[in-house]
Amino acid sequence: MRQTNRLADGGRIDRSKPLTFSFNGRQYTGYEGDTLSSALIANGVSVIGRSFKYGRPRGIVAAGADEPNAIVQLGATEATQVPNVRATQQPLFDGLVSQPTSGWPSLKFDLLGFSGQLFGRALPPGFYYKTFMFPQAAWKFYEKHIRKAAGLGRSPTEPDVDEYDHLNQHTDVLVVGAGPAGLSAALTAARSGAQVILADEQADMGGSLLSSRSRINGVEASQWAADTLQELAGMDNVLLLPNATVNGYHDHNFLTIHERRTDHLGDRAPEHQTRQRMHRVRADWVVLATGAHERPLVYANNDLPGCMLASAVSTYIRRYAVIPGHSLVAMTTNDAGYQAAFDWQDAGRKVVALVDTRQAPTGDCVEEARRRGIRLLTGHAVIEAKGSTRVSAARVAPLSEDGQHLTGPAEKLACDTIASSGGWSPAVHLSCHTGGRPVWNDDVIGFVPGDTLQRQSIAGAIAGTFDLAGCLEQGAQQGAEAARQAGYEAKPASLPTVEEPDTGNAMALFCIPHERRISRAPKQFVDFQNDVTAAAIELATREGFESIEHVKRYTALGFGTDQGKLGNINGMAIAAKSMNKTIAETGTTIFRPNYTPVTFGAIAGRHCDALFDPERHTAMHDWHVRHGALFENVGQWKRPWYYPKPGETMQQSLDRECLATRNGVGILDASTLGKIDIQGKDAREFIGRVYTNAWAKLAVGKCRYGLMCGEDGMVFDDGVTSCLGENHFLMTTTTGGAAHVLEWLELYHQTEWPELEVYMNTVTDHWATMTIAGPDSRKLLAELTDDIDLDKDSFKFMDWRQGTVAGVPARVFRISFTGELSYEINVPAHYGLHVWEALFEKGERHNLTPYGTETMHILRAEKGFIIAGQDTDGSMHPYDLGLDWAVKEDKPYSFIGKRGMKREDCLRQDRKQLVGLKTKDPSIVLPEGAQAVDDPKQPVPMTMLGHVTSSYYSANLGRSIAMGVIRGGHQRSGDTVYYPLSDGRVVEAEITSTLFLDPKGERQNV
């Protein structure tokens, strides 16, 4: 492939380093230093995609983040697919593989183009608005097809092979943008000694300096940029981040920078390198030097490939040494547009005409155009582009002085490229992220950032300063101010001397009139990505949308991945004009993060796969893994769920574990239960206030079950608390509730009762806890301890003892969540595995069986013990749960929850109350969550009585058991209720006691 549009010399590319790449299945070559878009232009590729709504061919318009059309899908393999990459911002590398993302099914022959603008008619302005308002089913249908056709790219179907990470940064000064203002600001701030981060989205720092024709201190602007960067790079207090887009500006000067570290090197990141990094920056002061985006002018068929921004034409020629066409018509409202024509001419190609909308422009540029012999048409505009898949001519007509009417017939000028410049829109995006509202400035002919509450200032083109000397000066001023704000002494910088052309006044013009009125003229595009035309915006205002935010939503203006960088201001201007208002009056929409699309990889960083969320492990975790446990996530803990033996179904495992425990002895790793050490002379009083039951008389050596309620009287946690000493208690909580309970206790201690002398600390992780349960548990424990008297009359149910188990100091609690004789052995976690294995050594002859959380759930359900969070849902008080015995109403202090559960609504008799449920067919296990009804034949919507909270098959009982809530259930024992299931079955169940097994509680008292 020949690079037909590559210039023989110039540019910042390395002609000695050719790179091959592919686009749309074809191989091309470019050079190191190219972007994908400059390389495509070099190879004469002008159609990059098809438009979303109308299926029109589209080409490269811009040279940076504002590009709306050249959006590609990148990736040589499935695992390295990246959608929505702007070709203008993708550095070229050898072997780059890219595909167009718009224009399914093919660029050349696609459904939309062929079917005569099918969607164009189907998708009038207001389409989104209307579809969102109408039945959702319709949206589902549209969405499927629109997504496919709209060129939104596709996500990879294989996991990303590259690494991404985050880096936290703290800096005195963050300068966003390394153009003239940013470089000047960074240099001034850095020379004061302040820590400076300078970030720029481009691989090559320097911004407009890299393609400028001006000179600084007697050298080319790009040379000044290189010298400045070299000085900055040599300073310890400066971090230069190229390829790094500041994509979000959040509260309190927290900014995120999306750095693409290896995207320019290849399809995959080199080994041991992170592909992208999200810098999470706290900056004491921020200088926004984000520059400005050139505004294209809106004219008929302005979306034809070959219609480009004037500055982009210059950038391609000067920076990349590629030229997008052979013959140029350049249209401009300002002097900046002249450079494109000069660069074009200097590259040796034909400038057909320079069309200036101003009647009598003056200044150096105008003089130079005349001197160069370029045909200069003043008081004219390009009203329409002609061509099918590429510009073939421009229709040029004379304009009235205000630019609102044509004053004569159009002339057709043959050309293949039309460059336009409507002036510059300050890149205010980041200034909006924290709520700043841009304000219109007539001198700038653009919106500039409004007042900010952040510790932030602006410099350069973002502030409406478009001349180079002004940018350098403002940068230096704001850099010095930033350093001062951060506490450094900044010396006044000596400003460089700048040679740049004198410029005349620009003209405020956005939409070029046509011979026909807007609604009848060929399409005049405002937003290329969403195919929003001037006519659509006018229609929206005619339909009564007056707020610019509504116009935006109605037309989808600025809704694309480019966020309307190119088209928004033109859109605002057209809306304002059609409402006979000024732009200042209509205002602008604001921008939100992210400035440009961010990969999910950069957002996730290393928080993925095994590091997605912490996995908490007990001291016996390794044993569980080695013994084939399947795990259940409980909070962040990995808890053994059950321990299947080869060939067992889950139910068979559970049956085996349940029977072994009830008939012999089982063992559970209970280390995950929350444990809070409470010391202090007021510990007992404190506990009495946070639990619903009585604690005044609990003796040292005794344990008690406690219920914890919120101030609303609803149960939120429960557990056993033991009296370790007169001023010392050990509280246990549910596994998932541990952190919340401790914070809750601290809240009350610190805010309500600071006078109580009590200290609370978590000891959850310090103790490894193993529960041995079953009739043989005492025999087993006796083999491992000789200093604890296990006699049933001295070490009773709800007692605890200190002693030695398997050679390890232990606290043993005789408490039970299974209703069996049971001991909870607590040893320091270092020795947990030692004791656990010692239990198995001695337990072999007792057939000691490990059981997991599922068996624990079944065994406790057989006894009707609740699990807070499963059988409760924040709307149940102790009475609802039948736990009247756990509420001591006559305690002297009005404990937390007491008043709440006395509210009128809490006293109703028809509240949902926890009951036992036995299905008529003992083999059917009710699904948890199933809703009960009295009359299964009642038409929908049926009167629902409550839901099943816990449901299992009990091997010990040889039948299914369930617990659930039923309205007024405590008075309905023996009644039958029905559970209509989603599969059509109706399950009949009897309301019973929740005590399914051993109702007198004899088994735990042996």
Next chain:
Amino acid sequence: MSELQTDTRVSIMNQMPEADVTARSALHFSQAATQPVFGPGQAQVFLWEDALRGQLVIRGDASNTDFAKGISSALDLALPGQLASSVSDAMALLWIAPDEWLLLCDLEQAFAIETRLRDALTGHYAVINVSGGQTQIRLAGSAAARVLQKSMPYAVSDTHFPVGKVATTALSKTQATVRRIDSTDWELTVRRSFADYAWRWLTDASREYGLHLGQPEHDET
């Protein structure tokens, strides 16, 4: 032991087992499972577990001079103020909160020290043995601070985090008490149940700098 129990209102317990009991630190299995060295070239990060240290949480009122005096007489260490630490050959005392400190000592000495503390302290205070409940991960080397920068939002620059400072903060999605022992030597106290996660996170974050599992001295010999 009962004659040593100076405070019968709380349950204190010598938690040292008999000699033949195997103690396993929080990272016993993670360390064994991790490849010893990886990453490019020379290791810039050294990571190891300072395993099985004695750890006592001490609660009390810093403004109570008796409390501060009691601490220094029992430990021969000054009670450190906000975000600070006091260090001797055998011990380190870390500020955790205005009324909370963490004492790191030899595991074998923990009970004797707890007893000494209880003898020396009066009034409202608490001592809690948490030796099994947390562990110390050590992170050293020229890129250690960089690894921390990847892992926590807290600034680790020399000015913000000088040697001797202690900060309890977020470490990735868990929590750590971070102490700067030396310019390139950091100690991270993490809860036992989160230690595997923290270890996995730190090894992963270190990889690009070259990671050696173990102390720097071992590498040189």
Next chain:
Amino acid sequence: MFRIYCPYCGELREEEEFHPKGPAHLARPLDPDNCTDEQWGDFLYFRDNPRGLHNELWVHALGCRKFFNVTRDTQTYLIKGSYRLGESPDQARTSGDQA
């Protein structure tokens, strides 16, 4: 992402170290048993939602575990400062508690 001053640690810390705990100065009625349902309901559920400065209770959950109050502008999200329990909002500050 706020930056919040912990008056107990004497430092500005990142928001992820803290948990918000609702409005500040929300006192539990002294005699709950003699509150009417309406009074108790007000205490439980009814909260001011001012536009502008608002005093909030936060806890340094991943740090020193201490509760304190923050004066924050609900409109701008700017934080005026923090103050300890027992202090008044006019003592809100962002430095000065260094030991």
